[in-house]
Amino acid sequence: MDEEKILTPAHEDYVKAIYMLYSRGVEVTNSALANQLKVAPASATNMVKKLSDLGLVTYEPYQSIALTPAGELVALEVLRHHRLLELYLHDKLNLPWEMVHEEAERLEHVLSEALEDAIAAALGNPTVDPHGDPIPTKDGKVESVAGLALSLAELKHPYTIVRVLLQDAERLIYLGAMQLYPNATVTVLKRAPFDGPLLIEVDGEHHALAHDLAECIIVK
Amino acid sequence: MDEEKILTPAHEDYVKAIYMLYSRGVEVTNSALANQLKVAPASATNMVKKLSDLGLVTYEPYQSIALTPAGELVALEVLRHHRLLELYLHDKLNLPWEMVHEEAERLEHVLSEALEDAIAAALGNPTVDPHGDPIPTKDGKVESVAGLALSLAELKHPYTIVRVLLQDAERLIYLGAMQLYPNATVTVLKRAPFDGPLLIEVDGEHHALAHDLAECIIVK
């Protein structure tokens, strides 16, 4: 019934990328996938066909790509590894939040079930990673994080950051310098027109925040 | 001066295997290497030639193989990763000592310098792993562990275990059941002739221990 598992890191990264695109509401085209993974379009076509043979994605030439239930389970398992690792590296080994993504990107593929469990236990079975991204459960459930983008927040009203939708190290360092971490309290004081920057207050300090960055900060 | 680093996990495992054989006093022949890594002799020949091109081993056809100073540094770096990981998994994540080797075998290849440092710091810059194997320093020094095999120990004299020269999970479980861990106190009560089993006392219990296992237990 359940298929053999001979998935390489490449398989896992493709499946995860398909899941990420899909969950972000992007249509999963061959080029979107190739772009996400920084590979040539031909490489993506090639791997998608293999994943189709493995029963992990549905694929018809020239159609957009989707995960099968089996594929989604694989994606969620890898994502669970990734986010557990990010949180562990951040909380227990004190790596800064801008470093954990890259590190977890490699470690996620070599985690045994036993080590996954040990890490989850050591963290007290957490539900979100250092960026506020939800950690899938072992049986493949993810809770969606409720909230709105800081760019849409009401003025002069304190909000709590629940998630930061970025992995780029440079930008995370920049946000970190302003203490814009999950659980921080932030207030939008002014909003410039034409999608201009926001004047915000965090930790008693005022900062100007670009609109595209504010869109990545989810608050409640 | 110093070469580019584009070493794959395969390169690292070969270099480490050469180091292990050499340090165990075994002549590093092609077949010993192939045997150690569970690959065909032709595969070993092939990789050894690549390592020679990379300046990591000295190689002449039909001669025995040796690491160059550069190769030895690579081996010690990988070994440091391996043993730090073993200790971390054992002490901080409570994995049993028979599981840590296999886990570290994969993780050792994807450890960044920053994570290596964080792990070493979290452990207080330790010098030995859960099997008593010495952990190389960052600049590539290993202290040799002094001691003698339990099979050669004086009778009725308490010794402290300092090292267990095994990675095989089955045997480690067996020894663990008798509390034969590093730092345990063990006394040899009798020794059967013709390399027969030893009667030992650990933790107030008496056990018969096969001679070949006793040879793997280093005491002081």
Place this chain on the structure above:
DNA sequence: ACCGCGGAATAGGCATGGCTAAATCTTAAC
């Protein structure tokens, strides 16, 4: 209905790291 353009699939290569089978070298025994 036709065209053309961009996206997608194919064709053909390359590097890596395995393998088996067939030479070939070493060495130890006679």
Place this chain on the structure above:
DNA sequence: GTTAAGATTTAGCCATGCCTATTCCGCGGT
């Protein structure tokens, strides 16, 4: 000194995953 066994190397293959260049679809605009 020959010779044969065993170790080693070579030759030739294969799967994986990536690439570039080329061909092929399919759709929107005319």
